[in-house]
Amino acid sequence: MAKKQIDSVMQLPVMPLTIEDMTWNKTGTWRLLTPVQQDKLAPCRAACPLGQPVPQMIHQLAQGDPAAGLALLMAYNPMPGVTGRLCYHPCQAKCLRKELDQGIAIQSLEKSASLAQGAPALERRADTGKKVAVCGSGPAGLAAAYFLGLAGNSVTVLEPGKTAGGFLTQAKAGQLAPEVLAQETRRLSQVAGITIETQAAPGSLEGMDLVLVDAGAYAPDSAEAKAVKALAQGDAEPLVMESEGGFKASQVAHALALGREAANQAQAALGLPAVFAQPELGPVATVEDLTLGFFAPAPVSEQAQEEAARCLSCGTCNLCQQCALSCPDACCNLNEAGGTIEIDLYHCKGCGICSYECPRGALVMENQP
Amino acid sequence: MKKVIMGTETAALAAVLARVQVVAAYPITPQTVTVEELSDYIGKGELDAEYITVESEHSAMAACVGASATGSRAFTATSSQGLALMHEMLHHAAGGRLPIVMLNANRALSPPWNLYCDHTDSLSQRDTGWIQYYCCDVQDVMDSTFIAYRVAEKVMLPVMINLDGFYLTHTSEVIDVPSQNEVDRYLPPYDPANKVDVDNPSTYGCVCGADLFSSLKYRRQMETLAVEQAWQEASDEFAAQFGRSHAPVQGHRLDDAEVVIVTIGTAGGAAQLAADALRQEGVAAGSLNLAMVRPFPYQSFRQAVSGAKHLVVLDRDVSFGAEGIVAQEIKSCLYGQSQAQVHGFIAGVGGMDITEELLADMTREALGGQKQGLQLGDSIWIKVLP
Known part of the structure; x- marks a missing residue:
């Protein structure tokens, strides 16, 4: 809108007040520093062996949408229901909420998200025409197969035993019930469009472009290891997933990460682009990045949505809109469709109040016009 | 009621x-x-x-x-x-x-x-x-x-x-x-x-x-x-509607008044009595209650004192380094408009009673009678220690 022209004293308002709006005044030209939303790496996420987007997942739970939280997890982790039960949760050790009262029950929330009904519709790349066999169905093998499936390959997991899951089938029943493992296996194969053959016999590798072998958790001379390796016999150059000393049940996330990395190696061997990349995030958020005064103490809750609402979302914008509330010029606006905060740079003067006020240190002032 | x-x-x-x-x-x-x-x-x-x-x-x-x-x-x-x-x-x-x-x-x-x-x-x-x-x-x-x-x-x-x-x-x-x-x-x-309206x-x-x-x-x-x-x-x-007037300038016996006692506030009552007493002595006195000081009622005031030769102005205040504020205001109003002489008196500050007799004496002094107070600058201070 253009500035209103006033030609006589009697056109002035009696009261000294603004007449019409002030958008004609492009105060953005005064700006020296510019607010930029720059999420830092939440310490929980930094500690996760899989680098899962923990604050974002918890935000979805707090919003009452566990299915959306599950979809976020499954872009990183094919078996959140397993890690949500077995993992040694290094995330929780790093939770900054402990500076205020008690840390967030992150593992319980991960499990809670995994209980969402149905399978998330993750993006699966176009068919590559490549056929891949994964011998052995431990978490590493399943993760490799899962990501190779998402990459558009035709993937078959060959398991010599009766049940898919590798060493997970030997987990204590109190930790991981067989039904849960079955459900998780079913869901990951559905999401990635892969096939799992149990009681597979050697000699099924006809026409495969690449063979992967997962015998990681078993002793090399054990019967299980020998059975898996027997499946791969006949392939000239199988890609073997190995880990020194194998995995304990609590280290399942490391096994999954090994498989995810093997998927990228397999893609390279097939002459295809990597299927998984950890996003580049800023430095790890510290308690100094938070303004703890914004947060009221609240007891740990058994109820997932309530517990999720306790998350401080360290270094990670969760659309709390404190910036919008603080901006003297109404320049921080929520874009509901995009789920982002948009800054009106035509009018932002660069005062920095939004950055100062951000309770989680996700807005920085950059030395740029 | x-x-x-x-x-x-x-x-x-x-x-x-x-x-x-x-x-x-x-x-x-x-x-x-x-x-x-x-x-x-x-x-x-x-x-x-x-x-x-x-x-x-x-x-x-x-x-x-x-x-x-x-x-x-x-x-x-x-x-x-x-x-x-x-x-x-x-x-x-x-x-x-x-x-x-x-x-x-x-x-x-x-x-x-x-x-x-x-x-x-x-x-x-x-x-x-x-x-x-x-x-x-x-x-x-x-x-x-x-x-x-x-x-x-x-x-x-x-x-x-x-x-x-x-x-x-x-x-x-x-x-x-x-x-x-x-x-x-x-x-x-x-x-x-x-x-203030949130919708507008x-x-x-x-x-x-x-x-x-x-x-x-x-x-x-x-x-x-x-x-x-x-x-x-x-x-x-x-x-x-109510039968009572409260104009910016309220005069008493001003029509033929040659000397006008000007006050603000409650002294107006005593000023009327003083004018009446002076009239009995043959002095053509009137009084003016300056009810409105801001905006200064220029028109009404000039008109009300147009026939006066002397204005006796009571100030229950002082502008330090100048004189009584009301006297100052009146001089400013009348400058170039009137030949009347303005006599500024400072009295009644901090609660001293302003009586009919005091105002009458101040008026007599203005007309050449006995001195009542001490001249300091352009004002005469009443009832101060010598």
Whole structure:
């Protein structure tokens, strides 16, 4: 809108007040520093062996949408229901909420998200025409197969035993019930469009472009290891997933990460682009990045949505809109469709109040016009 | 209805009859009774208004500024030190063109500490842009409150109703209290063209650059100068309905007066008696109660004293380094307009009684009689140590 022209004293308002709006005044030209939303790496996420987007997942739970939280997890982790039960949760050790009262029950929330009904519709790349066999169905093998499936390959997991899951089938029943493992296996194969053959016999590798072998958790001379390796016999150059000393049940996330990395190696061997990349995030958020005064103490809750609402979302914008509330010029606006905060740079003067006020240190002032 | 009532009680009752919607006030002697009475009226549900308790007079006026900006009829009351503390907000109220009405009980400013009548408190707020009206008696307190709201809401400027501390605040008189219906007929509800409205947002007291600032001030001055006429009309309409007039300039035996005693506030009564006494001595005396000091009623005043040769001006105040403030104002008004000689007397500061005899003696001195006080600069100080 253009500035209103006033030609006589009697056109002035009696009261000294603004007449019409002030958008004609492009105060953005005064700006020296510019607010930029720059999420830092939440310490929980930094500690996760899989680098899962923990604050974002918890935000979805707090919003009452566990299915959306599950979809976020499954872009990183094919078996959140397993890690949500077995993992040694290094995330929780790093939770900054402990500076205020008690840390967030992150593992319980991960499990809670995994209980969402149905399978998330993750993006699966176009068919590559490549056929891949994964011998052995431990978490590493399943993760490799899962990501190779998402990459558009035709993937078959060959398991010599009766049940898919590798060493997970030997987990204590109190930790991981067989039904849960079955459900998780079913869901990951559905999401990635892969096939799992149990009681597979050697000699099924006809026409495969690449063979992967997962015998990681078993002793090399054990019967299980020998059975898996027997499946791969006949392939000239199988890609073997190995880990020194194998995995304990609590280290399942490391096994999954090994498989995810093997998927990228397999893609390279097939002459295809990597299927998984950890996003580049800023430095790890510290308690100094938070303004703890914004947060009221609240007891740990058994109820997932309530517990999720306790998350401080360290270094990670969760659309709390404190910036919008603080901006003297109404320049921080929520874009509901995009789920982002948009800054009106035509009018932002660069005062920095939004950055100062951000309770989680996700807005920085950059030395740029 | 006739009632025996004190000045401070009258101010509260007048605010009730004016149906004020927001009261934010801090008690201070000699205004306290007004605040107590208003909180009682609101507490008992006899006045449908919001009473905002505040920690200071600055906040009281700030609350009234906010209330008035939302379109409410706001009222407050203060005195002396409290008025001085409000100073910043007084500019805000007038500059914001907010029709707040305030009672000020005139009292001396410390130090030294003194609770009694003195006009320095309100007169040193002359330049804040408020309309200033000085009451001469208790009936004037009641009536001028209604006129004040009527004028304020028409011209969009705040009004300060001044009561001489103790002489008026704590004096009971028989007055006529109009019925609510009568007051409603004279004073319609406040319905401003602009008010703070979330559905129609606007910045009040916004920034204004040099391009428009002087034009805004020019317009405010134009509309402030027109208040003399607006108040006269509102007073005439009040007189038509209630039979009592409260004009900016109130004269007594001025028609052929060669010497005029000019006072503000309650001294007007003694001035009338003094003029009457002087008439008996053959002096063509009259008296003039200058009820409105801001805006200065130039037209009415010049006309009222057009035949006078001497003006005896009482100041219950002093502008240090100059002279009495009222005398200064009158000299400024008459400069180049009149040959009358202005005799400035400073008396009654800090609560000294102004009697008929004192005013008559001052007039005799002005006409060449016995000296009553000590000449200092352009003023004669009465009853000071030699």
